[in-house]
Each structure stands twice: as structure tokens, then as C-alpha cells.
Amino acid sequence: MHLPRQALGARIRNWLLAGMIVTAPLLITAYVVWQVVDFFDGWMNSILPARWNPETYLPFSLPGVGLLMAMAILVLIGWSTAGLIGRTVVRWSELVLARTPVIRSIYATLKQLFETLFAQQAKAFRDVVMVEFPTAGQWSVGFMTGEAPDAVGDQVEGPHVSVFVPLTPNPTSGFIIFVPRSRIRVLDITVDEAFKMILSFGIVGGNRSGLPQPSAPVEQPQGIRAPEQV
Template identity: 30%
Template structure:
């Protein structure tokens, strides 16, 4: 009996450790992914220019870029400069399309209630009988409705653990299951891989 009790205690401690470290690990992995991307862009050219190896340059440059961008975009003149930069980005073929799409997704996650995603829903995706959490963005345009034979909506399906990437699908309105779950709480479920299941008030 004592051995069984010890095994249960060890199991409980181990599971508690997993639940504690998982959100930290996911957050750190996403941050390091960003650092590595910045590092891969700037480290090589800087090392060739300076003639010696640089370590941690991705972390330093990432923090500097975030800080400087925040300073610029909170200043009135900076906002105008950034808007001018965005206008140039929008006019570049392909680049403008990618930038516009990514910005809209990020804005949707950062938006106040009612300004970004509209509703948390369940849809049968990727096949019948499998239900996936998603967010309604807007109604589908007329040319899609005419080809599908039904009025539909665009539903964004986020991925785990990075919800800013995902799939955009069209779903007929009569096949949507609306959930009484806030977008914020639904995101917690998605990011945690279902481990966190917030209770609605």
C-alpha cells in the first residue's frame, strides 16, 4: 500500500510539473523562434562586416526593433511615417498582399471585442464528425455563395500553439455551431492544446 501511495505522489508531482512548465515552455519556444528568425537575417552580414563571431545578436536586435517600433508608432510624427511606410508596402506586388493579410490577422487578435473576430464557433473540419474550434471573420462574398449554392461565412481555424497561423475556410451558415465562449478563452484552449479549459462566467 505504501509503495502505491508513493507512486501516486510521484505521479501527482510529475503531472503538476508538466502543467506548470508547459505554458512557460510554449512561450519561450515562440520567443526563441522569433529571435532565431532575426538572428538568421542579421548575424551573417554583421559577422562578415565586423570580422568576428557574434552571439545573441538576434535577441538584442529583436528587443531593439520592438522598442524602437513602439517608440515610433506612439509618437504623432512616427505614426505618419509608419503609415507612409505601410502605403508603400501595400503598393508592392505580392509583398502588399502578404503584408495586408498578416496585418489583418494580427489586428484581429489584438482588436477590442467586436472589432476583430466575430464569434467563437465549432465547424466540422477537416472532415465530417470531427469538430474544430474557429472564429468567424465575415460573411463570404456573393461570388462564393453563388458557386457553393449557400450563404456562408469565413471561419479562421488557428493552429496550436501559435494561433496567428492557421487555415481560412468557408462554411455554410446553417452548418455553423455557435459557442457561448469568449474569443479570449477559446484562444487559451487552442494555445494550451486543450489543457486549459477556462470557465465562462
């Protein structure tokens, strides 16, 4: 029995879409991984002496050698900083950087950022929230990163929190906004689910349990005070 032409065309279209859904994530993932491996391979080949490069003695290339060597170097640096000599070198290096204009600000900011992101007790990006942004009545998904700095708390009334609102589909850029704690809505979803929602333009991620829930009232944290009445 022959299928109608329209039904056959619809099936071919569905098969094409199914093939794209299956292969596109695999191809994109493979491309990103290959770019990372190629970057580290090229970087290590540019700084590594030829006599130490395994590819010098092999008739073929070994993708990933640069990445493995970079990881080994990082492990070695981490191990050395645990000792007395390593801690002394790091301490003196930080003293030099702390006395260098411009560079000290960049280094201090980056160090604090990485310590916050990789510390075991870090609370950054722990809570997924919704805030009214960019205007009232329009809600955006963001990540609460902590209490507002003292400089901000001195200029506003009541406790405020820092919220990072990422852009779609590039969550590495976005906005830092300071929102009254009473105006945020905590979502019952994980950070991974929130990133899926952002990267997919809201198509993937989240569920019915992710509806905004009213935030519980909290005591006013230290370092944030209302402005004096004039």
C-alpha cells in the same frame, strides 16, 4: 504501522504524477519565456552598437535587456507615427510598397490581418463555434472570423460565414472553411477556454454550458447572393 508494498507504490506513483502536473507547466512556461527573451537579446546585440549596449560596461549579462529595448523601440515608432512627420513617412512608405510587385500583396495581407486582430472593435475570434468538419456528423471546434468574402458568396446559395478550424495541438495552423450560417453551432465558452480545449486534446476547457446552441436566423448580408438559375 507499515504500509503494504502495493499501497506505498501507488502513493509514490500518485506523488510522481502530482509533481509532474505541478512542475511541467512551470518548466514549459519558463522555457518559452526564456526562448523569447533570448531571441530578442540576440537580435538586439546583433544590431545595437557596442557603446550603446549596457552589457559592454557590466561584468555580467542582463537577460531581458533586448526585449525591453525592442518594446521601447516599438513605443517610439508608435509615438512618432502619431505626428505629422511620422504619418507622412508611413504614407510614402506604403505608396512605395503598393507599387512593388509581390511585396505589395504580402504587406497588404499582413497589415489587414494585424489591424483586424489588434483593433479595439475587432470581431475576429469573438465567437467559438462548432461545424461539421471534416465530414458530416463529425464536429470540430472553430472560430468564426466574419462573413464569407463576396467572391465566395457569388458561388454559393445563402449566407455563409468564414470559420477557422485550428489543428491540435498546434492552433497556429488549420483550415479556413466557409459554412452556411444555419449550419454552425455557437458554443457558450470563451476563446481562452476553446484554446485550452484544443491544446489539451479536449481534456481541459469547456463545461456543460458549452453545449452547441442553435443559431438564430439572420437576414442575408449584403454582398452575398444566390447564383442565378440557369
